[in-house]
Amino acid sequence: GAVVSQHPSRVICKSGTSVKIECRSLDFQATTMFWYRQFPKKSLMLMATSNEGSKATYEQGVEKDKFLINHASLTLSTLTVTSAHPEDSSFYICSAGTGFRTDTQYFGPGTRLTVL
Amino acid sequence: GEDVEQSLFLSVREGDSSVINCTYTDSSSTYLYWYKQEPGAGLQLLTYIFSNMDMKQDQRLTVLLNKKDKHLSLRIADTQTGDSAIYFCAESLDSSYKLIFGSGTRLLVRP
Numbered sequence: 413g414a415v416v417s418q419h420p421s422r423v424i425c426k427s428g429t430s431v432k433i434e435c436r437s438l439d440f441q442a443t444t445m446f447w448y449r450q451f452p453k454k455s456l457m458l459m460a461t462s463n464e465g466s467k468a469t470y471e472q473g474v475e476k477d478k479f480l481i482n483h484a485s486l487t488l489s490t491l492t493v494t495s496a497h498p499e500d501s502s503f504y505i506c507s508a509g510t511g512f513r514t515d516t517q518y519f520g521p522g523t524r525l526t527v528l
Numbered sequence: 529g530e531d532v533e534q535s536l537f538l539s540v541r542e543g544d545s546s547v548i549n550c551t552y553t554d555s556s557s558t559y560l561y562w563y564k565q566e567p568g569a570g571l572q573l574l575t576y577i578f579s580n581m582d583m584k585q586d587q588r589l590t591v592l593l594n595k596k597d598k599h600l601s602l603r604i605a606d607t608q609t610g611d612s613a614i615y616f617c618a619e620s621l622d623s624s625y626k627l628i629f630g631s632g633t634r635l636l637v638r639p
Contacts, residue, residue, distance in 0.1 A: 456627075505570070507570075507571075517625070
């Protein structure tokens with residue numbers, strides 16, 4: 413089946429620094445990638461949708477200047493958490509889709525971000 | 529508003545059936561999904577049901593949908609230790625990409 417990877421799987425950074433998380437579709441071309449955030453014992457919250465070659469669409473309440481998304485190619489999307497603060501600590505999960513039907517979304521394993 | 533709720537934990541013995549329940553609030557949901565998340569792995573789509581269906585069966589998995597009560601359940605027959613994972617239900621309001629997830633139910637299968 414389709415495989416989506418994320419890198420790094422775990423990152424610890426100091427407050428005020430920026431962190432970049434990569435999401436790659438390994439064996440298919442993803443026209444659309446999605447970024448989710450998951451708090452402990454909470455559900456996944458969609459942060460933004462990125463389409464290759466165009467600007468990302470952010471969900472209400474998500475700061476676009478805080479969470480920069482770049483979808484430079486059909487196999488790579490990056491999420492940069494700028495000027496990270498402890499409240500940004502969370503589990504970030506990406507998914508990649510070949511279309512808009514949700515049965516064609518494939519999820520990455522997630523990245524655990526801890527901001528000290 | 530949109531809200532999907534699940535119980536946090538379920539423990540069953542190997543060979544028994546497991547039933548994971550989910551309630552949702554938005555009556556305009558068109559698709560409802562069950563995902564499985566194993567440690568260190570991404571969410572895996574197990575099955576989904578269209579809102580005009582009451583039941584869907586796929587091998588050991590049976591999904592029941594009660595639209596009147598906005599209740600969705602996933603039954604796993606002959607539960608195995610490999611079924612231990614976190615199970616998420618999710619809804620979408622149309623056939624587009626946006627998924628609204630529950631908080632996940634951790635299933636523990638005891639030998």
